[in-house]
Amino acid sequence: MTSSKTSPALSRRRFLGAATAAGAGLAAAGSARAEAPKPDPLITDVQDWNRYLGEGVDKRPYGTPSRFEKHVVRRDVSWLTASPESSVNFTPLHELDGIITPSGLCFERHHGGIADIDPASHRLMIHGLVDKPLVFTMEDIKRMPRENRVHFLECAANSGMEWRGAQLNGCQFTHGMVHNVMYTGVPLRVLLAEAGLKPNAKWLMLEGADASGMNRSLPVEKALDDVLIAFAMNGEALRPEQGYPLRAVIPGWEGNLWVKWLRRIEVGDMPWQAREETSKYTDLLADGRSRRFTFFMDAKSVVTNPSPQAPLKHKGSNVLSGLAWSGRGTIKRVDVTLDGGRNWQHARIDGPVLEKSLTRFYVDFDWNGQPLLIQSRAMDSTGYVQPTKEELRKIRGTNSIYHNNGIQTWHVKANGETENVEIG
Amino acid sequence: MTSSKTSPALSRRRFLGAATAAGAGLAAAGSARAEAPKPDPLITDVQDWNRYLGEGVDKRPYGTPSRFEKHVVRRDVSWLTASPESSVNFTPLHELDGIITPSGLCFERHHGGIADIDPASHRLMIHGLVDKPLVFTMEDIKRMPRENRVHFLECAANSGMEWRGAQLNGCQFTHGMVHNVMYTGVPLRVLLAEAGLKPNAKWLMLEGADASGMNRSLPVEKALDDVLIAFAMNGEALRPEQGYPLRAVIPGWEGNLWVKWLRRIEVGDMPWQAREETSKYTDLLADGRSRRFTFFMDAKSVVTNPSPQAPLKHKGSNVLSGLAWSGRGTIKRVDVTLDGGRNWQHARIDGPVLEKSLTRFYVDFDWNGQPLLIQSRAMDSTGYVQPTKEELRKIRGTNSIYHNNGIQTWHVKANGETENVEIG
Structure with missing residues (x-):
């Protein structure tokens, strides 16, 4: 078996930079160096899940999510509608x-x-x-x-x-x-x-x-x-x-x-x-x-992370993630801006790109703590480009609640909190 | 509004033929013809689910299957192993x-x-x-x-x-x-x-x-x-x-x-x-x-329907369905036989064909009630063809329990019951 010895020195990986000091340090268990970093008990201690047998294969014939994912749920607005039976x-x-x-x-x-x-x-x-x-x-x-x-x-x-x-x-x-x-x-x-x-x-x-x-x-x-x-x-x-x-x-x-x-x-x-x-x-x-009979869902996209329920928590490397879709074909391109539209970059589209299907995109970016104005803009296989909300309003006014495929803006503040805003 | 009158005559559709008389008849509600077929109460009666409000959107933040699908579960063999914690x-x-x-x-x-x-x-x-x-x-x-x-x-x-x-x-x-x-x-x-x-x-x-x-x-x-x-x-x-x-x-x-x-x-x-x-x-x-270190999962397939837990229930049109996969690439072709290997036909591959992924295939066939010996044989993008169990045994013997990708045979009896068999 090869050596499993590891360096006692605190290491940092290039990718995540200095912002992850708390998690990224390798514990210096056994090191005699006086200046060794404080061991992280999460690394040096054996956790309960490594100590005791877990649930067997006979307990859940139909599985359910982890108890640590209870916050990942549909959220209803029954308070807004006549009844929960006619709601969303x-x-x-x-x-x-x-x-x-x-x-x-x-x-x-x-x-x-x-x-x-x-x-x-x-x-x-x-x-x-x-x-x-x-x-x-x-x-x-x-x-x-x-x-x-x-x-x-x-x-x-x-x-x-x-x-x-x-x-x-x-x-x-x-x-x-x-x-x-x-x-x-x-x-x-x-x-x-x-x-x-x-x-x-x-x-x-x-x-x-x-x-x-x-x-x-x-x-x-x-x-x-x-x-x-x-x-x-x-x-x-x-x-x-x-x-x-x-x-x-x-x-x-x-x-x-x-x-x-x-x-x-x-x-x-x-x-x-x-x-x-x-x-x-x-x-x-x-x-x-x-x-009437406005059947088609035109090309649209949204940045899902960061977003108001998923603020930025770390400076340095981050993953911006989002979804794009079109009722008229496939997604050809997604552009993303971090500065309210002054500069745009092509997002990285990943995973299957299917007809009339959600399509996943990412931008891997570094955040230095400055405020961001994030938008995404989808283009589909017909060449149609997702419009701004203002472009939509000019044509359709503001009476309708249907078929809003306008560009969404998230404002990331210096502390990482993110809010829904509109920019001119 | 267009007319919603329908023919009072009992109709049969070509596709499913005569085997579905019980379900396929259109009820002759309101017909004065003496020879009109007996109305099907499932069609003429209003069901409870059409009469009363159902559950609202606030009841299941994380949804679960219908109560009529309780039989669709993982099944364990804890009785076969030392404990349910070390089982399958x-x-x-x-x-x-x-x-x-x-x-x-x-x-x-x-x-x-x-x-x-x-x-x-x-x-x-x-x-x-x-x-x-x-x-x-x-x-x-x-x-x-x-x-x-x-x-x-x-x-x-x-x-x-x-x-x-x-x-x-x-x-x-x-x-x-x-x-x-x-x-x-x-x-x-x-x-x-x-x-x-x-x-x-x-x-x-x-x-x-x-x-x-x-x-x-x-x-x-x-x-x-x-x-x-x-x-x-x-x-x-x-x-x-x-x-x-x-x-x-x-x-x-x-x-x-x-x-x-x-x-x-x-x-x-x-x-x-x-x-x-x-x-x-x-x-x-x-x-x-x-x-040792036999990592690759070679090309394999199985007919999932019909199979012992999913017998044939109707003569006439039926859907044979199955899965094929290869650890070395994509699935190129699946052949299916209904008569124990005398005649083979290309299965219809449907849905995305992805790298190192399950791939769905179908054969739409008519069943006249004769016994069947059903097999499927996958070919992957390297040209490898799924072997028979006998071909595998000749090379690897029968000591191992691992890496059996041999062709599976289902025997459909005249009454539609299906069992696991081997044929020479």
């Missing part, structure tokens, strides 16, 4: 990494609470302008050709409070109505082919089996393109709050269209003018007119 | 889809139970043949450049019971010591560059902070290639049973090397001859010699 909670983006959102942390938005469905009793009906109306059991659907795809789901109202200026102090709240998972499902075009679309079939109506009977109209072109009727997410059955046992996956389009607990698809020749596409999910302009 | 449980492959394993279902293998570590007190030391021994806190590590990659982790003993013939009736037990997640971590080469390797540095020893102090030797070449020191899996912090807060990710190599609860990396010029690479994780040949 938010993905803790500042605590996550990579591009897969853990299923238990995917934000929720319900209109009548979570339908608690027995899959053996669930049915999906396809009817209307079809040759043969059909009813599918879950077992039927699982016997048809399936596909796997990773897609983001973003609520059209994500960042909606920001239309009128910086409001919420944390990217969990400004941007947390987005998640990204791998779905498994049957292409809707396969199901529609079974039923046979009549020549005048132009629109579908998708309806949920929840207490609100949530429904939305969807153009046939999109249904025949890339829509999945999904029964699994991140490898396992859909979670109840994400539509168990069956939901629509409408890649790149606003989350409200992704009907959960899907029980019925009616085929027609016009949109249905449902509540969720008339009084809601329309974009009221300054002149009183409304944009 | 298995991923329910037959219940999963896509390529991401849910973190709560990733199989477990411990030697002294799960270390319950406070990340604030956790340290990683790098010492031995380095210029500057170093100790890292978790915050230190999270300030260094990180990467995201999806990789499979397979225990070298996966399928080990099958060396001497078909033993276990379910792919959860024959193949369930594998999982596949997206990791976030710092490349080990970055950490080693901070410490500075001495010219005679050839091997590393990785050691865990659990009660067993699990350790293994790793060649420096691999450490400098693609090893990650990971702190996150599937977007969130590592799960306790997967090494929280820090583990080694050794892409494509046997799982035992992926030291969990990583606390120490010693750099030397020879392997350590640790317990786990001398008395265990060596491959005893027929002549009494042992293969």
Whole structure:
């Protein structure tokens, strides 16, 4: 065996510099030198977890996070809404990494609470302008050709409070109505082919089996393109709050269209003018007119770290991390500024870059303690560049709460605290 | 609004044929025809979940699976081992889809139970043949450049019971010591560059902070290639049973090397001859010699559905599904036979095909009720083709329980029941 002797001298690594003195010193256990640094008991002492047997493999047939991660949770705003059954909670983006959102942390938005469905009793009906109306059991659907795809789901109202200026102090709240998972499902075009679309079939109506009977109209072109009727997410059955046992996956389009607990698809020749596409999910302009059926989620990005809930704690080396996505394709480039837009640099995009999926970016940077104004700007495969909030307001005013994909600004103060601000 | 009238006639869709009469009939509610089929109460009745408000967004800050999915769990074999703290449980492959394993279902293998570590007190030391021994806190590590990659982790003993013939009736037990997640971590080469390797540095020893102090030797070449020191899996912090807060990710190599609860990396010029690479994780040949340091997990595949725990239930259309992986690159092709090897067809590979990652394949087929002998055979990007069990035994005998990547056979009987068999 090779020597395991180590230098008793306190060492510093180049990468992290002097700011990590407390943690970075190697304990000088056994050193006779009078000037040896004080041993760190966390290094010299044997910890309890190294001393006693831990939990066995029989205790948690379905595992859960560490008890030291209890702060990593969805946070709801039920106090803001009529009831918790018709409310929303938010993905803790500042605590996550990579591009897969853990299923238990995917934000929720319900209109009548979570339908608690027995899959053996669930049915999906396809009817209307079809040759043969059909009813599918879950077992039927699982016997048809399936596909796997990773897609983001973003609520059209994500960042909606920001239309009128910086409001919420944390990217969990400004941007947390987005998640990204791998779905498994049957292409809707396969199901529609079974039923046979009549020549005048132009629109579908998708309806949920929840207490609100949530429904939305969807153009046939999109249904025949890339829509999945999904029964699994991140490898396992859909979670109840994400539509168990069956939901629509409408890649790149606003989350409200992704009907959960899907029980019925009616085929027609016009949109249905449902509540969720008339009084809601329309974009009221300054002149009183409304944009409607604004399906696409345009390119957007946000720096998740640092951010108000994740301040800078150390000078020297730091990792800036963020997410970018586009409903129109892939992310081509992300630019980041640390000084409010005077200088921009290309972020390092890392991990899979997938179609209509969250994409992870990083900037590895040194912080000398000066205040920062951090922004990120995404460009997608169509060449579209994420606009500033001011550019958006000039065109769309400030009446709407939907489709705000403007550039977000975080102000890092000299003490590392970070706040949500707007700059001219 | 378009007409929502539907044909009162019972319809059948071409795809699923006649076998789904019970579920596929559209109820003829309101039809005056005397011969109308009996309405299905599951379609005509309003279900409770459509009648009453469900759970709100404030109830589960961290979500869990549906109560109807309680059977989808890891299953342990503590009865087979000295204690549940030094045992194993298995991923329910037959219940999963896509390529991401849910973190709560990733199989477990411990030697002294799960270390319950406070990340604030956790340290990683790098010492031995380095210029500057170093100790890292978790915050230190999270300030260094990180990467995201999806990789499979397979225990070298996966399928080990099958060396001497078909033993276990379910792919959860024959193949369930594998999982596949997206990791976030710092490349080990970055950490080693901070410490500075001495010219005679050839091997590393990785050691865990659990009660067993699990350790293994790793060649420096691999450490400098693609090893990650990971702190996150599937977007969130590592799960306790997967090494929280820090583990080694050794892409494509046997799982035992992926030291969990990583606390120490010693750099030397020879392997350590640790317990786990001398008395265990060596491959005893027929002549009494042992293969050692057999790191690579060669190309392998298994049909997850149908399989003994997931029998065929319907004639007509069915989906055969499976997983393939290789520790040497990507999966290029998967062949499937339904008749014990007389006829082979290319499986449809679906979803991302990533380096050293599980890869999902399907065969959409019709079943007329005849018995089947199902096998899958993977080919990887090096051109290597998964061998039969007999080919493996000819070379390696039957003493070992490690590195069995032989072709698996499932026998589907006329009633759909499926069992683990071997064929000449």
